[in-house]
Amino acid sequence: MGYKKKNRHVGIVGVGETKFSSHREDVNQAEMIHEAVRQALDDANLTMDDVDCVVHGNMELFEMIHQPDLWHTLGSGAYGKDAFRLTTGGTTGGTLACAGDNLAASGMYDVVMAIGFEKLQEGHTTGGITNMADPLWARKLQSGALTDSAAVKLIEEFGAERARRAAMTYRIIMDKHACLNPNSHRAFGLDWDQMDDLMENSPPLIGDLRLIHMCSQSDGACVVIYASEEKAKQITDTPVWVRDHITVHREETLDLCNNYYPTDTTHRFAAEKLYERNGITNPLEYFDVFEMYDPSAWWGTDWLKEFFLLEDDDHLKLVENKEIMIDGKMPINPSGGVIAANPIGATALVRVAEAAKQIRGNAGPHQIQKPVNHALASAFGGTMWTVLTMLEKELNW
Amino acid sequence: MSTQSPDSFVIDGKLALPYQYFAGRTGSRFLTSIRDEKKIKGLKCEKCNKVFVPPRQTCERCFEDISENWVELENAGTVTGFTIIRYEEPHQPFKPPYILAQIKLDGADTSLTHIVKGVALSQMKTGIRVQAKFAKNSTSTIMDIDHFRPIKPKFELGYSYDELEIGMSASFTKTITESDVYQFAGISGDFNPMHLNEEFAKMTPFGTRIAHGALPQSLIAPVLGMKLPGLGTVIPEITVRFRKPTYFGDTVTATAEVVEFIEARRWVKLELTWTNQRDELVAEGHAIAIPPTPMG
Structure with missing residues (x-):
């Protein structure tokens, strides 16, 4: 690992999120981005003149447009500034967060604005994703972005009844959180008495993955402003410090000799390394909130085990005992998570923005009532990308 | 697969790129005034004293919200640059050759890209005055301006x-x-x-x-x-x-x-x-x- 300690500390000083929804006909792409940019600038009490560098990210080809960062300048404010574009698939938002942190930590820029956006309604995601597959071996065989691999795994391990019930419990908890978050795209008002009906009657997609389990296709943008320690302290009384982040990626098709998940998942590998180098022995105790990139309720349920380095059925118990609820022992996605809104290029940055707001204590109706000092945010993308970001209230490590 | 070479396959593929684009309220208002009133409007930044066409919600210079400062422009302008398209592609609006020009409308500070017709290719030059000709049938796109044509004097004249x-x-x-x-x-x-x-x-x-x-x-x-x-x-x-x-x-x-x-x-x-x-x-x-x- 080429990991080195950061050159200087970096804090999050401003966040902005649009309302997420299925359609935003009222604004074009640049205008939608601008809503989040304006919000983040207002949140940080900065003007665009204070920003040194703009990092822009979305999914390659999802809006079927080329070099969107260039003509989004009208909304992003990148005119005359140093600017970069990132497109690392579903992890784009996570990579944006890494870039914002790294660019500010490097000393090259004092204030860096990271912008993630997606307008999925305008494009054709399958068309975009299809371009990822190897034209020779895989393009004619793939099914798109959906998989029930996590369902297969959980059902094999814990039996269909318990696994299905756990996944649906996870789903209903996420909806209850989504109902608290005014930015949610989908907030149905699901309740526990609907469990059996949903498990039986929600339209099946692949295997045990049903429509209700799956994330949406959303329009929206998210902006996070990063500043060097010195600047961050000048800008705000409540900077949220970026302690560390880690990226792990594995191309699964290069390892076909093993079965699926051949060794550790990238999630577990990333979590182990991150905790190890930051001296965290019990992540479940350490963190006060986890904003997880959970594309489906099955994945969300399964991945708890990976991110918290759990054994046996501890992750299922967390879900079954509703410890992942906003007022539980380990609140997961008080925002409602990715199932509530998935503007893909923004999604992982929203996790970081939401985690930062929880630490600041001004998340709004979905603010965790207990003090939040340590937050974790994850990003996920194909084929197996993991980005983890650790945020802290105090600069004391 | 095709086999142009005896021992190396080449895979021929074709991907469709379907998309929508939401014009937004600002872009829609620009198109609506062309469609319904045959008027080209721009958005003005009072602070920078610039009028932008096509319109934009924020001033690219000072980043102010200018989305309500509509100003009406002349439907005529000056060609500030042009090129002659001579190669043929399926996505082009007409069969080449045709002229694609940057047109700075009177009252605007930015140029609008559009088609110029009614001038011999060999005679096309920067600086000529052109006027918008509106399309007979609306598509609610920028092609509601069908093209621009040179503004000709009322009567033809001999050599000056x-x-x-x-x-x-x-x-x-x-x-x-x-x-x-x-x-x-x-x-x-x-x-x-x-x-x-x-x-x-x-x-x-x-x-x-x-x-x-x-x-x-x-x-x-x-x-x-x-x-x-x-x-x-x-x-x-x-x-x-x-x-x-x-x-x-x-x-x-x-x-x-x-x-x-x-x-x-x-x-x-x-x-x-x-x-x-x-x-x-x-x-x-x-x-x-x-x-x-x-x-x-």
């Missing part, structure tokens, strides 16, 4: 002083008939028997009837007035020296050639020659011409 060059020439040819001579006699009142009475004419040095000298001479009028300099020209002076008679049935060519600029007055001098079908010089002379100046 600045357009004339030394050596430019033009001519007019006509066969002079008995009928022409009779009509000219009526027009001028010159019923001299040498033009009208064959028996009388036999006794003259020419031995037969000849045309009035002013008749072939007048053939220079269509040259100067309609060709060179052309429509709108005023001729304050013509001098002629007659060299040969014109017999009935002769075909006379009147030619004018620019030979000198009279810079002080922005007039030109033209050399004039009249020849017949036997290549004889019928007459020669010169004219002073006041070339047309743009009207209105």
